[in-house]
Amino acid sequence: MNQLFSSIEAAPLKEDVDIVIPTIRSLDFLEQWRPFLKHYHLIIVQDGDPSINIRVPEGYDYELYNRNDINRILGPRANCISYKDGGCRCFGFMVSKKKYIYTIDDDCFVAKDPSGKEINVIAQHIKNLETPSTPHYFNTLYDPFRDGTDFVRGYPFSLREGVTTAISHGLWLNIPDYDAPTQLVKPRERNIRYVDAVMTIPKGVLYPMCGMNLAFNRELIGPAMYFGLMGEGQPISRYDDMWAGWAAKVVCDHLGFGVKTGLPYVWHSKASNPFVNLKKEHKGLHWQEEMVPFFQNLRLSKESDTAAKCYMELSKMTKEKLTEVDPYFENLADAMVAWIEAWEELNPPVDGKDVKAK
Ligand SMILES: O=c1ccn([C@@H]2O[C@H](COP(=O)(O)OP(=O)(O)O[C@H]3OC[C@H](O)[C@H](O)[C@H]3O)[C@@H](O)[C@H]2O)c(=O)[nH]1
Numbered sequence: 001m002n003q004l005f006s007s008i009e010a011a012p013l014k015e016d017v018d019i020v021i022p023t024i025r026s027l028d029f030l031e032q033w034r035p036f037l038k039h040y041h042l043i044i045v046q047d048g049d050p051s052i053n054i055r056v057p058e059g060y061d062y063e064l065y066n067r068n069d070i071n072r073i074l075g076p077r078a079n080c081i082s083y084k085d086g087g088c089r090c091f092g093f094m095v096s097k098k099k100y101i102y103t104i105d106d107d108c109f110v111a112k113d114p115s116g117k118e119i120n121v122i123a124q125h126i127k128n129l130e131t132p133s134t135p136h137y138f139n140t141l142y143d144p145f146r147d148g149t150d151f152v153r154g155y156p157f158s159l160r161e162g163v164t165t166a167i168s169h170g171l172w173l174n175i176p177d178y179d180a181p182t183q184l185v186k187p188r189e190r191n192i193r194y195v196d197a198v199m200t201i202p203k204g205v206l207y208p209m210c211g212m213n214l215a216f217n218r219e220l221i222g223p224a225m226y227f228g229l230m231g232e233g234q235p236i237s238r239y240d241d242m243w244a245g246w247a248a249k250v251v252c253d254h255l256g257f258g259v260k261t262g263l264p265y266v267w268h269s270k271a272s273n274p275f276v277n278l279k280k281e282h283k284g285l286h287w288q289e290e291m292v293p294f295f296q297n298l299r300l301s302k303e304s305d306t307a308a309k310c311y312m313e314l315s316k317m318t319k320e321k322l323t324e325v326d327p328y329f330e331n332l333a334d335a336m337v338a339w340i341e342a343w344e345e346l347n348p349p350v351d352g353k354d355v356k357a358k
C-alpha cells in the first residue's frame, strides 16, 4: 500500500473519524479545509492512472491508495470497486477502522452560514450522528434534539426516544447536485438558500443520497454503503451514491436506524462537465424509474439482522428482480457479494459479534 503517513504538526488525531476523499484531480482544496480537517486522518482514494503522483498538502496525516493498491489488497474482488467514477471512494470506507466516516468531494469548500461564520461540517455531522433520529413520526419543528427546539404538541411520548442515527446527509451551496439534463437547462442556477434545519427522512421513504458531503456510522451501516459498479467498462456512471443511498436507507429502515438530511452545508464549485455527465448518467436517468420502485417494494427478512446480511439478501433480490431491466444488474449483484466478502475479510467482526438490529 502506498501509505505515507505525514503529519508535521504532531497534533492529537481525532480517533473516531476518518475522512475519505476520492480524487481524479487535485487535493489543493484541502488547503482551505486545514482549520477543520488537520486533526483528522485522511483516506485518499486516487482514481484513474496510478502512475500519476497526487500531491497531498503538507501537515495532513493520510493514507493514499491508488488502483494498484486496490488491486493488490483486494485481489480478484478489486473488480467490485469502480474505476473512473467517484464511487471508488467506498474502498476507503472498507479500509478504515474508525467508527465514523466523513466523505467529501475535491471540489467542495468551506461554506459560511448567514452570519458569515465558517461551517464546521465535521462537528455538525457528528452531532447529527450522535443524536437520535425520528423516522416513525414527523416532527414539524424539524430536529427535536437541537438546542432551542423540541417535540411539538401531538408528538407521542412513546416515540420521543427516537432511534440511533446511522447516516447524516449534508447539503451544498452554490452548485446544487442536479443531474445533467437539469444542469444543461439551468446552467446558471445557483443554490443560495441556506436552510437552517436538520430533518429525519421518514421510515419507508427513499431519498437521492449525494456523496459529496456525507457522514455515516461505519459500525452500523458500513457494509451497506457500497457505491456500486460504475465508470469505465460499465454502462452507467454517476449513480454510485444513489445506489448506496437507496440500499442503505432500506437497510436502515429494516434494522431500525435513522437517516438525517440538512445541515451542514459545503460550498460546491462543480468541476464536472454536464455534457460529459449526460453521457455517463443517461442510463441512470432511465433505470432509476425501475430501481426506485424495486427498493420501495422490497422486504428484507428478519434473519437479516446485520447490515452485511441485509446486503447479501439485497444482492439476491437485485439479481432476481433487476436483471430483467438489464444484464448489468447481474454483474452488480455479483459485485455486491464480492464487496461484502472483501469487507468481512478486512473487517472481521470483533469477538465474533457484528452490530445487530436493535
Ligand atoms: O472518474 C472520476 C470522477 C470523479 N471523481 C471524484 O469524485 C468526486 C466527484 O466528482 P465531481 O465533483 O467531478 O462530480 P460532481 O458532478 O460534482 O459530483 C456529483 O456526481 C458524482 C458523484 O456522485 C458526486 O458525489 C456527486 O456530488 C470528486 O472528488 C472527483 O475527484 C473520481 O474519483 N473519479
Ligand SMILES: [Mn+2]
Pocket (backbone or CB within 6 Å): 105, 107, 108, 212, 268, 269, 270, 271, 272
Ligand atoms: Mn463536484
